[in-house]
Amino acid sequence: MGELIGKKTTFSELQCSKNLAATEDALYVVGGKWTLRVMIALLSGHTRFNDLQRTIKGISARVLSGELKDLEINDLLKRVVDPNQKPVAVEYIPTEYSQSLKDIISALADWGLKHKKKITTHE
Amino acid sequence: MGELIGKKTTFSELQCSKNLAATEDALYVVGGKWTLRVMIALLSGHTRFNDLQRTIKGISARVLSGELKDLEINDLLKRVVDPNQKPVAVEYIPTEYSQSLKDIISALADWGLKHKKKITTHE
DNA sequence: ATTAGTAGTAAACAAAAGGTTAGTAGTAAT
DNA sequence: ATTACTACTAACCTTTTGTTTACTACTAAT
Incomplete structure (x- = not known):
């Protein structure tokens, strides 16, 4: 393992496998390219198909349709x-x-904001 | 917009675009299939190439190699x-x-844990 | 009558992501 | 001498993901 420099560990060995397993479960549901983008739009009040497609820049009808089906299966939305x-x-x-x-x-969102500041001011 | 049922919005319209833009920035860096898995392993003290490959189940050397390069570019790790x-x-x-x-x-990780409990107990 | 909007789906195709195999070059053990 | 480990990389192939186009069927406006 890390013999040389970095002795600091943010997660213990035990937490590592726990974290890996738990984030695995989370990413399986929510780790797709579009999943969270769709959820943000939904949670912001965009509830109609074409409205969602307009809001989420770059998504195609086919992909949006698929995402919405998966999200309903995972109990994250209801089709009414x-x-x-x-x-x-x-x-x-x-x-x-x-x-x-x-x-x-x-x-x-917090991290994205901080990261953007970092790369626009420093680099 | 949502005329019928769901008047509850978790994010305001303004927050929606902010959230979408900020998470966009975050997902660009950290939204890849393997990126967070690699970072968890790194933050847990796995610092060697083969160790990482053994820890992150299913990742190939080619993909791991690419991830490590991208992560270094984004100042998330240093190759020593x-x-x-x-x-x-x-x-x-x-x-x-x-x-x-x-x-x-x-x-x-928290969400993944809760979600697993949900699907194993309820459904 | 034509155009546009609603909510999608099917088919065909292109692009991105990832896997597999083989190979480099060096060391160290059996 | 052969096997195995280190840290990768290139080439090739497969799988996944996503795009585009066309189409359904119905309504409302021009």
């Missing part, structure tokens, strides 16, 4: 159809459970 | 060579800056 609306309206509503993603999103 | 060791020893040392990833990793 309103037949009363003129051309049948479909809404994708984030579930109560999806609120638990807030911590992950906040942590990522 | 010790020519005094028998077959020239190379160590990958996490930087001070890499400590800032702790929040992201913790948030993901």
Whole structure:
């Protein structure tokens, strides 16, 4: 193992495998390229298909469609159809459970902000 | 926008674009399939190439090599060579800056743990 | 009548990511 | 002398991911 310089370890050996296993589980659900982007848009009140596609820059209908299906399977959103609306309206509503993603999103957003500052000021 | 059911928004419209932009920046650096797994292993004291490959199940030498290069470019690790060791020893040392990833990793690990409990007990 | 918007899906294709195999060059043990 | 370990890399191939185009079917506006 680390013989030379870095004796500092942020996680213990035991925590390493725990962390690896737990983040493995998290990344399996939420680690896809688009998953969190979709969830952020959903949690911000964008609930319609075309609205989501406009909000999430670069996503194609095919990929968005797939993401929404996976997210429903994982209980992160509910697909709700309103037949009363003129051309049948479909809404994708984030579930109560999806609120638990807030911590992950906040942590990522904070880090992204700090990182951008770092690379724009220093380098 | 969401006319029907879900009036609750976790993020405001303004926060949405901020979140999307900031997480975009974060995911660009840290959103790859292997990036966080490598960082967890590094932060746990695994600093040698083959040690890392053994610790991170499923990663190939080619991919690990690429990840390590990218991580060094992003100031998350330093490649240190010790020519005094028998077959020239190379160590990958996490930087001070890499400590800032702790929040992201913790948030993901926590969520992963909760999610696993959820799917094993409920469904 | 034509254009545009709703919410998608299927097929065909391109690009990105990753795996596998083999090989380098040096040391150290059996 | 052969095997094995270190730290990789190049070439080739497969898998995954994503894009594009076209199409459905219905509504509302111009």
